[in-house]
Amino acid sequence: MSVSVLGAGAFGTALAITLAERGVTLWARDPDAATAMQKTRENATRLKGIHLPEGLTVTSDLTTACAADTILMAVPMQSTAAFVTENADLLRGKKLVACSKGVDLTSLRGPTAILAEVTRAPAIITGPSFAIDIARGLPTALTLACKNPILGEELQETLSSATIRLYRSTDPVGAELGGALKNVIAIAAGAVMGAGLGESARAALITRGFAEMMRIAGPLGAIPETLMGLSGFGDLTLTCTSPTSRNYAYGFALGQGADYDPTITVEGAATARAVARLARDKDIEMPITSVVAALVEGRLDVSQGMQTLLSRPLKEEI
Ligand SMILES: NC(=O)c1ccc[n+]([C@@H]2O[C@H](COP(=O)([O-])OP(=O)(O)OC[C@H]3O[C@@H](n4cnc5c(N)ncnc54)[C@H](O)[C@@H]3O)[C@@H](O)[C@H]2O)c1
Ligand SMILES: O=P(O)(O)OC[C@H](O)CO
The missing domain is CATH 3.40.50.720 (NAD(P)-binding Rossmann-like Domain)
Known part of the structure; x- marks a missing residue:
């Protein structure tokens, strides 16, 4: 071959x-x-x-x-x-x-x-x-x-x-969704760290971000369990915790209010906007993804984004 x-x-x-x-x-x-x-x-x-x-x-x-x-x-x-x-x-x-x-x-x-x-x-x-x-x-x-x-x-x-x-x-759909969605959550994780909101907040975002990934997987034709493997959970872990990640670094810059070189490939930026649209079309709740899409589009800053997430009605953890 x-x-x-x-x-x-x-x-x-x-x-x-x-x-x-x-x-x-x-x-x-x-x-x-x-x-x-x-x-x-x-x-x-x-x-x-x-x-x-x-x-x-x-x-x-x-x-x-x-x-x-x-x-x-x-x-x-x-x-x-x-x-x-x-x-x-x-x-x-x-x-x-x-x-x-x-x-x-x-x-x-x-x-x-x-x-x-x-x-x-x-x-x-x-x-x-x-x-x-x-x-x-x-x-x-x-x-x-x-x-x-x-x-x-x-x-x-x-x-x-x-x-x-x-x-x-x-399950190629599940595998590709894991890789796509983790970049969106990595931007959020970077933003939280860049804004100095702390590691506890980042852990919460990773966990609730993973819940969003699982929620949209089935409706988009994936086997949700696929996202528990290397392509989802595995890559989410790496990308949300390492400054080597361009998505995390971009989020970090957003959190600090700093500039980021627009020629660097940051796949999560366009993907956040695309997935926010998919979620709206399918009526699926993806609050972190929506906030990342708003950050990328300049409709919110990090502190407004965090306020949006924290002020949501209290709910069960599923
Ligand atoms: N870099 C990593 O660590 C890594 C790891 C896993 C997956 N990926 C994925 O691989 C993909 C590519 O990322 P990368 O890190 O190699 O990006 P990169 O920015 O290093 O390189 C992108 C390359 O694509 C070329 N390119 C851009 N537009 C093109 C076009 N229209 N036609 C042909 N070539 C074009 C550019 O010239 C450049 O050589 C991304 O989807 C990324 O998420 C990257
Ligand atoms: O640098 P990033 O954020 O594009 O991440 C690279 C890889 O996707 C990590 O698995």
Whole structure:
């Protein structure tokens, strides 16, 4: 099975590094960046100081990259739909594995629903993993979800490595929702810490955030228990407690009233807005998500957001 990774950001590059032993092609859209990476054996913008092994070939030629039979899609969520539409002929019928986390703001779909336009059983790899940890060869456990159990097993075999342990699931919707929703809660957790509201408040937000994740999972077609695994609870734990997370760091900056570099990928910002709309459409209570959407849109500041959450009517803990 030949493998390519599309998208030479931090995560795409890290995944390609782990697959280099078996041979892998990494596609970067910028020809100059691709040439520089191929020559210097480094992705200096996203993973400075990490060596790109010999088995990894970088190209900016999408046709060459899409000649592989298995393709990992690591372009950011909000660019995925347009990318798939533009390149449908190259992607059609391939074994496609989503690697992004989020919900498309225009269509309110997750990555596997978008990939389903061009392939029958899209898979997803998701779970607690910082690109830098994967690139350094630190041990990581992730979920590989695919509705087709035979293809899921094949992809699990192909994409596991000495340091990446993949657990199988047949619930891609649940797996992708876990990855998408945890970023929203991580923004809230960062905001609470940035505003100095304390670790107890953060623990409350993580727990009540997880309750929101579980509440919307079923109505969106997921098996709620999937979110108790690596792709949901696991990634929620990592992202809400680490300043390495861009979503947490963005929230932290909001909490401090500080600026945040808008060129940094923060998937939870658009996803909060998308999920708040889904929750409204389906009449599902998601107060933390709604507050994060309001923070991102500048309709509330952190102190008003916290006041909104604390002034809600008292209720049972379910
Ligand atoms: N970085 C991590 O630790 C990590 C871990 C797990 C999952 N992810 C997920 O992986 C996805 C990508 O994140 P990242 O960290 O690699 O982001 P990144 O910001 O490091 O890189 C994004 C890459 O996508 C490219 N890109 C942007 N728009 C594009 C388009 N329209 N067509 C083609 N390429 C385009 C950019 O040039 C850049 O190389 C996100 O959904 C993220 O949630 C990231
Ligand atoms: O840096 P973040 O917040 O995009 O998080 C990266 C990964 O999703 C963590 O699993």
